[in-house]
Amino acid sequence: MKIRRFSGASTRDVLQQIRTALGTDAVILSNRDVDGGVEIVAAIDFDEKQWADAAPTPNWPEALRGANPKAPDLAPEPVASVAAGGAVPETTPLRNELQALRQLVEKRWGNSRASKSVREILTDMGFSADWATKVAEQAIDEAWEEPLRSMLEERVGLSDAPLGKGGVFAILGPTGSGKTTSIAKLAAAQVLRHGPHAVALLTTDTYRIAGVEQLGIYARILGVPLEVIRGPEDLLHALEKHSRRPWIFIDTIGMSPRDPRLGEQLHWLAALGPEAHRFLLIPAGSSGKSLPTVLAPYVDLPLAGAILSKIDETPAFGGALEWLAQHHLPIAYYSNGQKVPEDLHEARWEALLPILRSASEGDAVASATQNRYHGA
Incomplete structure (x- = not known):
């Protein structure tokens, strides 16, 4: 398992750092405000069993139930965290809590690729609004790659x-x-x-x-x-x-x-x-x-x-x-x-x-x- 600490001016900036360094499968372990911004600890290749054997399973906090009504239906499992002073695992955070926090942050800041429309994705690639619209009209369920490739192969x-x-x-x-x-x-x-x-x-x-x-x-x-x-x-x-x-x-x-x-x-x-x-x-x-x-x-x-x-x-x-x-x-x-x-x-x-x-x-x-x- 690989654990790293990231910091930046905003949660959005730090999440982008995590994606670049660890990929989209990274798990957020902790999130706190620090002087000048935000600090998030994340991990990749997370071994749930290793930490589940080492700690008891706590109850789902009432605060997160209000943020995510479906959370109590999920099976809570302990997840490793990093203390402020070093890489010592804490036993209180839950994987479900952290995943819920991650989803809430991404929903609020809208920084995932899925939040972009087909037109926005194509204009980010350098295509004109006219081209982006033509591809978007042929895209089914936001799947733009096949219509784009067909247009490029043809033209x-x-x-x-x-x-x-x-x-x-x-x-x-x-x-x-x-x-x-x-x-x-x-x-x-x-x-x-x-x-x-x-x-x-x-x-x-x-x-x-x-x-x-x-x-x-x-x-x-x-x-x-x-x-x-x-x-x-x-x-x-x-x-x-x-x-x-x-x-x-x-x-x-x-x-x-x-x-x-x-x-x-x-x-x-x-x-x-x-x-x-x-x-x-x-x-x-x-x-x-x-x-x-x-x-x-x-x-x-x-x-x-x-x-x-x-x-x-x-x-x-x-x-x-x-x-x-x-x-x-x-x-x-x-x-x-x-x-x-x-x-x-x-x-x-x-x-x-x-x-x-x-x-x-x-x-x-x-x-x-x-x-x-x-x-x-």
């Missing part, structure tokens, strides 16, 4: 085998979205599978300070060539030079959507035709209101799919999913950290939906599922 979808058997792959996206790191992850994965002779790196990021140097470090570590592209002639020459390498990755510069240099660079990539596979990198935390402006330069390009980056920084990426649904652009990969190449994964709803769910629950419920489903 967004996932890319199957995004890198296929090779080709030219360009990563596009706004500044700061993580394009260089994503390129390194993709390239490293192919080097591990096929060797350094199968991969070449190209970069057009000659404007950002240390942009070339950053990708150059990855190239040296992987043992692959890096070509710096300053114009369309350089691009065609580099592609011809490394034509025998199955996987060629192009890192592009991120600029303001109003910068004319961005349009010029996109024109080079568009001129490559269907031979090039263009993936749009979208930071997961981008606001649904800002995405149409930030991503406007890319919507007219033939895109192969999207990569959701920086999911570890925010699980509330409903706005990004909604934008992808509007443009019927499938998800190829998502990233959840800086490790190369471990933190880039082929997109699967079994992994993405639990991460979304954690945005409404405010805990780490997704971590175990991520570990289970991450494969590449």
Whole structure:
């Protein structure tokens, strides 16, 4: 049995600490006011028999009968508590008393996920009120996960085998979205599978300070060539030079959507035709209101799919999913950290939906599922 003491400014704050540290199966052992707030002692893996053998069973207090009329019908059992001076078990508290207290506190402060409506849950995930309403209309008995998944599968979808058997792959996206790191992850994965002779790196990021140097470090570590592209002639020459390498990755510069240099660079990539596979990198935390402006330069390009980056920084990426649904652009990969190449994964709803769910629950419920489903 694991017993811990938690304190905070309010009961609501402390209950959230307990959920995060011990989970929803934690048992509250004691609750008292202290200087500056509240102190609650809670336990996980509680051994009722151990303490029942050590103490007599007291009667149900009259005060709690008034708070919970059904309490006398329950079989009272002793439960361990922690004294103020240390971890010495007390014999007077009852499990039923404490459970009743927990229920009363949660009912008063309404801090459980069950108290939220479907619309509130979905807006916590970053979806607009319109999307939340559409899903809520299809939800039966507040069960929102199946209708949400159905809408996402129909309108967004996932890319199957995004890198296929090779080709030219360009990563596009706004500044700061993580394009260089994503390129390194993709390239490293192919080097591990096929060797350094199968991969070449190209970069057009000659404007950002240390942009070339950053990708150059990855190239040296992987043992692959890096070509710096300053114009369309350089691009065609580099592609011809490394034509025998199955996987060629192009890192592009991120600029303001109003910068004319961005349009010029996109024109080079568009001129490559269907031979090039263009993936749009979208930071997961981008606001649904800002995405149409930030991503406007890319919507007219033939895109192969999207990569959701920086999911570890925010699980509330409903706005990004909604934008992808509007443009019927499938998800190829998502990233959840800086490790190369471990933190880039082929997109699967079994992994993405639990991460979304954690945005409404405010805990780490997704971590175990991520570990289970991450494969590449």
